[in-house]
Amino acid sequence: MGGDHGPRVTLPACRHFLEQHPQAQLLLVGLPQSLQDFSHPRARVVAASEVVAMDDAVEIALRKKKDSSMRVALQQVKDGQAQAAVSAGNTGALMALARYLLKTVEGIDRPAIAYPLPNAKGGATTVLDLGANVDCTEQHLLQFAVMGSALVSALKNEEQPSVGLLNIGEEIIKGSEVIKKAGELLRSAAASGDLNFHGNVEGNDIFKGTTDIVVCDGFVGNVALKTSEGLASMIGGFLKEEFSRSPLTKVAALMAYPVLAAFKRRVDYRRYNGAALLGLRGLVFKSHGSADEFAFGQALNRAYDAARNQLLERVQARIAHARPLLAGGDADAQPAEAVAT
Amino acid sequence: MGGDHGPRVTLPACRHFLEQHPQAQLLLVGLPQSLQDFSHPRARVVAASEVVAMDDAVEIALRKKKDSSMRVALQQVKDGQAQAAVSAGNTGALMALARYLLKTVEGIDRPAIAYPLPNAKGGATTVLDLGANVDCTEQHLLQFAVMGSALVSALKNEEQPSVGLLNIGEEIIKGSEVIKKAGELLRSAAASGDLNFHGNVEGNDIFKGTTDIVVCDGFVGNVALKTSEGLASMIGGFLKEEFSRSPLTKVAALMAYPVLAAFKRRVDYRRYNGAALLGLRGLVFKSHGSADEFAFGQALNRAYDAARNQLLERVQARIAHARPLLAGGDADAQPAEAVAT
Structure with missing residues (x-):
């Protein structure tokens, strides 16, 4: 409906x-x-x-x-x-x-939403959380990484997809306190075989396709997604305006039509529609x-x-395996159950 | 050099x-x-x-x-x-x-870096902080808003440029704790005539040009900027590849050259080069x-x-005027002075 x-x-x-x-x-x-x-x-x-x-x-x-x-x-x-x-x-x-x-x-503690975004390699980078989980702890980010790995392994038949932690630089010392602690946790998870952790990635790595998965808190993820939508829409609008500016540019658009159509197919986010609630x-x-x-x-x-x-069994198996790292407990989160009663 | x-x-x-x-x-x-x-x-x-x-x-x-x-x-x-x-x-x-x-x-407490990003209105949206100020408080965000207003008023001859607070939704109840408190502070600043506060904006509003200024913490700003750079680079790369795919598409590129050049001028970020350290x-x-x-x-x-x-006098005057709202003090920040001694 x-x-x-x-x-x-x-x-x-x-x-x-x-x-x-x-x-x-x-x-x-x-x-x-x-x-x-x-x-x-x-x-x-x-x-x-x-x-x-x-x-x-x-x-x-x-x-x-x-x-x-x-x-x-x-x-x-x-x-x-x-x-x-x-x-x-x-x-x-x-x-x-x-x-x-x-x-x-x-x-x-908190379900996450994972979106696939098209990347320059011709595939998609799975980004989570885009589900408005704000004020995430390092534990939440670890959980997102484990769930994202399960998702990509189920959909892409890739046993150990790579995970990047979205940060403002590649160096370990970069970022907020939560991000630094999340980096430590993710390195521990990689050491115990729970994850294929690539390390820190930056915003441009999402569209470069540096890693299969990019993990971030819901606030940052939402801003990255919306900013991208805004930029894509501006660029698309400019392109359209320039090609329809005069009879001459309209002829050019006609000539370039097959190229523009091929271009459009490549940036077509519809191919990747379907976000997973994990x-x-x-x-x-x-x-x-x-x-x-x-x-x-x-x-x-x-x-x-x-x-x-x-996918469900994969998520559960991965979570169970990573259990020693997952401290659990999330006192500050407002569960949906509490809202509903 | x-x-x-x-x-x-x-x-x-x-x-x-x-x-x-x-x-x-x-x-x-x-x-x-x-x-x-x-x-x-x-x-x-x-x-x-x-x-x-x-x-x-x-x-x-x-x-x-x-x-x-x-x-x-x-x-x-x-x-x-x-x-x-x-x-x-x-x-x-x-x-x-x-x-x-x-x-x-x-x-x-902390200097900020303000970047102008081209927007769909043909102007630029000034975004700050993009200077890696992570773990910002609501006070820092207010300071960024005041300084950004001084910058835009100096460079664009616009006395009360509009300020948006980058968030994951327009509603007041959205966002992290810091963002909600920053929203309150910014509304107070608007009430006392220190700012022209528009309210919450989302990532896509940066390129839409909804407000003259968009305020965010340095982590979120960095991710938004880098993600945009990554997307722009991917789109540019795809466009170039499609137009150079075959002799036929190369002819189309030649035909479309004036249009593509005009398009390129419009998305040319070089026009807006020059970030202010405020x-x-x-x-x-x-x-x-x-x-x-x-x-x-x-x-x-x-x-x-x-x-x-x-600009310097404008920043100082605005800060002085907003003084009652600026609590000052920043115990957790590591000043550069301490590093240098």
């Missing part, structure tokens, strides 16, 4: 997904009248009577709309009816509901709200791959 | 600067043998026997190279021989030396190390404008 376009985009994407994956089954959760036209032997509608709006406060999603499509979908995962949930809806509400219903994996006892993926059919399909694919490649 | 190119770039820029500004006078500080070919009635060489290398540790610049061109240049400002210093050299060394020699303005009892500007003649000239222009428009 969610996202900027709702079933108009999600349903065609679902149909295409089912055609691509002959083993896959889908539960379509939402208002029955919105989903009634969809029929497929491997799809089933699960009715929900409410929808979380994109601008609903988290409290509304948690306390008021108890039969929202988002909540019912997550309940399917909790009940073992579904192996993963995908939503293009309200991120804050999805995170809060997922945390409330599914709970976190033992050893994890650290929960169930798989949840978040599609960008503005996703079109292709992009939403990518989020479905990622969720499907994560389920097939046992 | 500094930067990636040294006098080969800085001297031609100086000559052009003198031609542009018939009232301006220059002191060229450096190794006499490197500067001997430069002669102009309004320029004078001030000899220094050493040069701070781009990779020298701050301690080397502070304790060992007591006759470096950087230090001698700053001494000219301290002694009133020069109204501003411009360097393309080692940023960390410049900041440490400037802090040690010039000292901070009363009411300022909060010191003297004007210091930092050019990008990779600056070419044009870019270094822009840094000279900015320093000249700042001196002509009394």
Whole structure:
């Protein structure tokens, strides 16, 4: 139901997904009248009577709309009816509901959101946390690194993906107190075989693709992501303006069309749509709200791959293995449960 | 002497600067043998026997190279021989030396570095701190806002430039504890007429140009800047690759050349070269190390404008006015003086 376009985009994407994956089954959760036209032997509608709006406060999603499509979908995962949930809806509400219903994996204080961002190597760099976990401790950053490694190993079939700690310089002595302590913890985790820790990385390394994973607190991650979106949008706008400035430049645009189209494909973030909510006892993926059919399909694919490649078990196994380093306990964090009661 | 190119770039820029500004006078500080070919009635060489290398540790610049061109240049400002210093050299060394020699303005705990970044409105957004001030308090962020306002008012002739606080959402309740407290302080400063505070802004607002000034701690600012550089470089690289892929795309590039050149001019950060070191009892500007003649000239222009428009007096006046809000004292900060003794 969610996202900027709702079933108009999600349903065609679902149909295409089912055609691509002959083993896959889908539960379509939402208002029955919105989903009634969809029929497929491997799809089933699960009715929900409410929808979380994109601008609903988290409290509304948690306390008021108890039969929202988002909540019912997550309940399917909790009940073992579904192996993963995908939503293009309200991120804050999805995170809060997922945390409330599914709970976190033992050893994890706060779930994180991991986004893949395209890099110059032609692949994607997975950055976490982008889920607004502010005031993170070094323990949280270690947890993010362990979970991010599990995610990339499940989706890319790479056993020991490399992890970089986002900092303001490569040297060990750089950064805030929390970052320096996180560096020590990550080096310990590397020494005990829990991680392939590359060391500190800087902002430009995200798009260079220096490491498979970049770990940062949710504040810094959000700023990096939004700043990138702002810059990309400015550059795209300038390019468009210059090519449509006069009849002459429009001819140039026509001539350059195949090149510009190829360029556009390479910077197309839609290919990497589908952020993972990590650290929960169930798989949840978040599609960008503005996703079109292709992009939403990518989020479905990622969720499907994560389920097939046992992402949940991988996260749990890695967390268990890194247990001696994970002190646990997070007195200052406000759990979603407390909000909901 | 500094930067990636040294006098080969800085001297031609100086000559052009003198031609542009018939009232301006220059002191060229450096190794006499490197500067001997430069002669102009309004320029004078001030000899220094050493040069701070781009990779020298701050301690080397502070304790060992007591006759470096950087230090001698700053001494000219301290002694009133020069109204501003411009360097393309080692940023960390410049900041440490400037802090040690010039000292901070009363009411300022930590000097900040303010960079102008091009925005979609065709102007520049001034972002500070980008000077690696990590673990900032709300007081530091307020000081940055006051100093940034003085800078923009001096350089853009705009009495009350707008200030945004970089956050992960526009709502007051968003962000870390420090950011929330900084928001309160900034609102108080706006109420008492010290600032034109717009409210919270997000990463994308930097390139949108939502506010004239964006305030953040040095860690977040550094990540935002480096991430932007990484993205711009990736996009530029992709564009270049696509246009040089085949003979056909090369013809397209030729056809589109005027458009691409116009586009390049618009995203040309060289126009905005010249970061201000703010909060010191003297004007210091930092050019990008990779600056070419044009870019270094822009840094000279900015320093000249700042001196002509009394930036130093503006900073001091604004700080004095905001004094009731500035608690002062910064027990946890390690002053450069302590390092140098």
